[in-house]
Amino acid sequence: MMWDNFIWFSTASMLLWILGVASLYMNKKSALTGNILISAGLALFLTFIFLLWGDLKHPPLRTMGETRLWYSFFITLVGFVTWLRWRYKWLAGYSVLVSGVFIMVNLLKPEIHFTNLMPALQSVWFVPHVTVYILSYAMFGAATIASFIAIRELKHKSERLMPLIDNLTYIGLGFLMTGMLLGAIWAKEAWGDYWTWDPKEVWAFITAAVYLIYIHARTQKYPLRIILWILPLAFVMLMITWLGVNYLPAAQGSIHVY
Amino acid sequence: MAGKGKREQKIAIEAVIVAAIAVAGVALQIFAGGFKRELLAFPVNLILVISIPVLLIIFKGASRHLASGSLSVILISVATVIALYMGLVPGNSAKSSWPFVLIYLALLINLTASVLTRLRTFRFRKDISFMLNHVGLLILLFSAGPGSADKARYFMRVFEGKVEWRAEMSGGSGKGETIELPVAISLEDFEMDEYPPKLAIIERMTGIALPEKKPIYFEATLNAAATIKSNSLTVDSVLYKPGFAPAAYVKVVDNTTNKITEGWVSCGNYFQHFKTLNLDSIYCVAMTFPEPKEFRSKVEIYSKSGKVKNGVVKVNHPLTIGGWKIYQHSYDSARGRDSVWSLFELVYDPWIIPAYIGMIMLIIGAITLFWKGGRS
Ligand code: HEM
Numbered sequence: 001m002m003w004d005n006f007i008w009f010s011t012a013s014m015l016l017w018i019l020g021v022a023s024l025y026m027n028k029k030s031a032l033t034g035n036i037l038i039s040a041g042l043a044l045f046l047t048f049i050f051l052l053w054g055d056l057k058h059p060p061l062r063t064m065g066e067t068r069l070w071y072s073f074f075i076t077l078v079g080f081v082t083w084l085r086w087r088y089k090w091l092a093g094y095s096v097l098v099s100g101v102f103i104m105v106n107l108l109k110p111e112i113h114f115t116n117l118m119p120a121l122q123s124v125w126f127v128p129h130v131t132v133y134i135l136s137y138a139m140f141g142a143a144t145i146a147s148f149i150a151i152r153e154l155k156h157k158s159e160r161l162m163p164l165i166d167n168l169t170y171i172g173l174g175f176l177m178t179g180m181l182l183g184a185i186w187a188k189e190a191w192g193d194y195w196t197w198d199p200k201e202v203w204a205f206i207t208a209a210v211y212l213i214y215i216h217a218r219t220q221k222y223p224l225r226i227i228l229w230i231l232p233l234a235f236v237m238l239m240i241t242w243l244g245v246n247y248l249p250a251a252q253g254s255i256h257v258y
Numbered sequence: 259m260a261g262k263g264k265r266e267q268k269i270a271i272e273a274v275i276v277a278a279i280a281v282a283g284v285a286l287q288i289f290a291g292g293f294k295r296e297l298l299a300f301p302v303n304l305i306l307v308i309s310i311p312v313l314l315i316i317f318k319g320a321s322r323h324l325a326s327g328s329l330s331v332i333l334i335s336v337a338t339v340i341a342l343y344m345g346l347v348p349g350n351s352a353k354s355s356w357p358f359v360l361i362y363l364a365l366l367i368n369l370t371a372s373v374l375t376r377l378r379t380f381r382f383r384k385d386i387s388f389m390l391n392h393v394g395l396l397i398l399l400f401s402a403g404p405g406s407a408d409k410a411r412y413f414m415r416v417f418e419g420k421v422e423w424r425a426e427m428s429g430g431s432g433k434g435e436t437i438e439l440p441v442a443i444s445l446e447d448f449e450m451d452e453y454p455p456k457l458a459i460i461e462r463m464t465g466i467a468l469p470e471k472k473p474i475y476f477e478a479t480l481n482a483a484a485t486i487k488s489n490s491l492t493v494d495s496v497l498y499k500p501g502f503a504p505a506a507y508v509k510v511v512d513n514t515t516n517k518i519t520e521g522w523v524s525c526g527n528y529f530q531h532f533k534t535l536n537l538d539s540i541y542c543v544a545m546t547f548p549e550p551k552e553f554r555s556k557v558e559i560y561s562k563s564g565k566v567k568n569g570v571v572k573v574n575h576p577l578t579i580g581g582w583k584i585y586q587h588s589y590d591s592a593r594g595r596d597s598v599w600s601l602f603e604l605v606y607d608p609w610i611i612p613a614y615i616g617m618i619m620l621i622i623g624a625i626t627l628f629w630k631g632g633r634s
Pocket residue numbers: 173177212215216219220325326327330334365368369372384385387388391392395624634
C-alpha cells in the first residue's frame with residue numbers, strides 16, 4: 001500500500017520546506033538555495049501524490065484523507081508562489097506550518113478506506129471540481145492568515161497587506177466560483193438538477209456569499225476594522241463546508257455524504 | 259463629514275427597507291403559508307423576467323437608488339442568514355418560504371439595476387469583468403429562481419423488453435401522481451459491471467473482520483492471495499454465472515498448525531443462501547456483496563412528435579430528447595445485475611439553456627478575477 005510510505009515522503013518534504021524557509025530568512029543576499037529547497041519539497045510531495053494515484057488507479061480525490069493531501073500540497077505552493085510574486089517570506093513560512101498541520105492529521109487519522117469508486121463519481125467533472133475547490137481553499141487559507149496580521153497592524157495605521165489580501169481573495173473567489181459551477185454542471189449530468197439546496201450546497205453558498213460580502217464591502221470602502229473580520233468568519237464557513245457538513249444534523253441524507 | 263453622515267443615513271434607510279421586506283415575508287409565511295412555486299409557472303416567470311429590467315429603465319430615478327452597492331451588501335448578508343438557517347435547522351423548508359423568495363426577488367432587482375447603471379457608461383476593458391460576473395449571475399438567478407417553476411421531474415420504471423409512457427411525479431405538489439408523458443422508453447437491456455466481491459475472515463458471532471483495527475478485505479479473483487493473522491488464503495476458482503450468486507473456492511492454510519481448510523464461499527443473492535467457510539468455532543471466511551462499478555440501460559426513446567433515438571443511459575450520461583433529459587436512476591437492488599427493470603428519472607427544464615449560458619459567463623467572469631486581482 002502506497003499510503004504506508006506517506007510518512008517518509010511527507011517528513012522529507014516537510015524537512016525540505018522548513019530548511020528552505022529558514023534559508024530564505026538567514027540568507028539575505030540570495031534566495032536561490034531557499035527556492036530550490038522548497039521546490040524540491042513540492043516536487044517530492046507531488047511525486048507521492050502521483051505514485052498514490054497509480055496505486056489506487058483513480059485520482060486520489062475521493063476520501064477526506066486524499067483531499068487533505070492536495071491541500072497540504074497546494075497551500076505550500078500558494079505560499080511559495082506569493083513569496084515569488086510579492087516577496088512575503090512570512091506567508092511562505094505560515095503556509096508550511098498549515099501544511100504541516102494537515103500532514104499530521106493525515107498521519108494520525110488517515111480516513112482512506114475506500115478503493116472502489118461508486119458510479120456517480122466516475123465523471124470527467126470530478127477531478128476539476130475538487131482540484132479547483134482545493135486551490136480556492138489554499139488561497140483563502142493564506143488570505144485568512146494575512147487578515148489576522150493586518151488586523152494587528154491596523155493599530156499602527158498600516159494597510160500594507162490590503163493589496164495582497166484583496167488579490168488572494170479575488171483569486172480564491174475565482175476558484176471557488178469555478179468549483180461551484182463545475183459542481184453544478186456535474187450535478188445536472190448526474191442527478192438531473194444543477195442546484196437542489198442540498199446541505200453541502202447550502203454551505204458552499206454560505207461560504208461564497210460571505211466572501212462576496214467582503215468583496216462588495218471593499219468596493220464600498222467600509223472601515224477595515226470591520227471588513228477584515230469577514231475573512232476569518234468566511235474561513236470558518238469554508239471549514240464547515242469542507243469538513244463539518246457531514247456532522248450537522250441538517251445534513252443527514254445529503255447526496256454528498258458518502 | 260456631511261458626506262459621511264449622509265452615507266450612513268442611506269445605509270440605515272436601506273437596512274430598514276430590507277428588514278421590512280424580511281418581516282413582510284415572515285408575516286406572509288405565517289398567514290398565507292409556504293410559497294407555492296407554481297405561482298411563478300409560465301407565463302408569470304417570463305413576464306417577471308421582462309418587466310423587472312423594463313420597469314427599471316422606465317423609472318430611472320428609482321433605478322439609481324436600487325443599484326446601490328451598499329444595498330447589495332445588506333441583501334447578500336440577509337440571504338446568507340437565511341442560508342445559515344437552511345444549513346443548521348434540520349428538516350426546514352426555508353427554500354420555499356416567503357422571506358427567502360422576497361429577498362431573492364430584491365436581489366434580482368438590485369442586481370438588474372446595478373447592471374443597467376453600469377451599462378450606461380460601459381467601457382470594455384474597465385467593465386467586462388463586472389458584466390460577465392453580474393450578467394451571468396443575473397441570467398442564472400432568473401433561470402434557477404422563477405424559471406424553476408416550469409421544471410418537472412418524473413420516475414419511470416421500465417421492464418426489459420417493454421415500452422413505457424407512464425411515469426410518476428418525483429417532486430412538487432403532484433408527487434406520486436402517475437401520468438402519461440410526451441416521451442417513452444423501450445428498455446432493450448439492463449447491464450451492470452461489478453467490482454469483484456471481497457473476502458475476509460470474520461468473527462462468526464459479531465461479523466467483525468480481522469485484524470480487528472485494520473481489517474483486510476481482498477478481492478475474490480482467481481489466484482488472489484492474502485495473509486490474515488497467520489492464515490494464508492488463496493482463491494482456487496471463481497464462479498459467477500448470470501442468475502447465480504458469485505462463489506469462490508478458497509483454500510486456507512493455518513501457518514501455525516499447518517491445518518488446511520478449503521471450500522466454497524459465497525455472498526448469496528435474492529434466491530441463493532450465502533455460504534461461509536468455517537475455520538474453527540469462532541472464525542470463518544465470508545464474502546461481501548459485489549459493489550456496482552457501472553450500470554447502464556440500452557434503450558430506444560420516442561417522443562410524441564415522432565422523434566426516435568437509440569442509446570445507452572448510465573449514471574453521469576443522460577440522454578436528451580426534445581427538451582427532456584433521461585437519467586439512469588436505479589434498478590432492482592435485491593437482484594443487482596440480474597435486475598429485470600431499470601428506473602429512470604426524466605427531467606424537463608425549459609430554462610436549462612439560459613442557465614448554462616449564465617454559468618459559462620460566470621466561469622469566464624471568475625477567470626477574469628485572476629488577472630484583475632483586487633484592483634478595480
Ligand atoms: C447577488 C449578487 C450580487 C450583487 C447584488 C452585486 C452587486 C454589485 C454592485 C452593485 C457592485 C458595484 C459596486 C461598486 O462599484 O461600487 C458590484 C461590484 C462587484 N461585484 Fe458584485 N454583485 C453580486 C454578485 C457578484 C458575484 C457573484 C461576483 C463574482 C464572482 C461579484 C463580483 C464583483 C466585483 C469583482 C465587483 C467590483 C467590480 C468592479 O468594480 O469592477 N459580484 N457588485
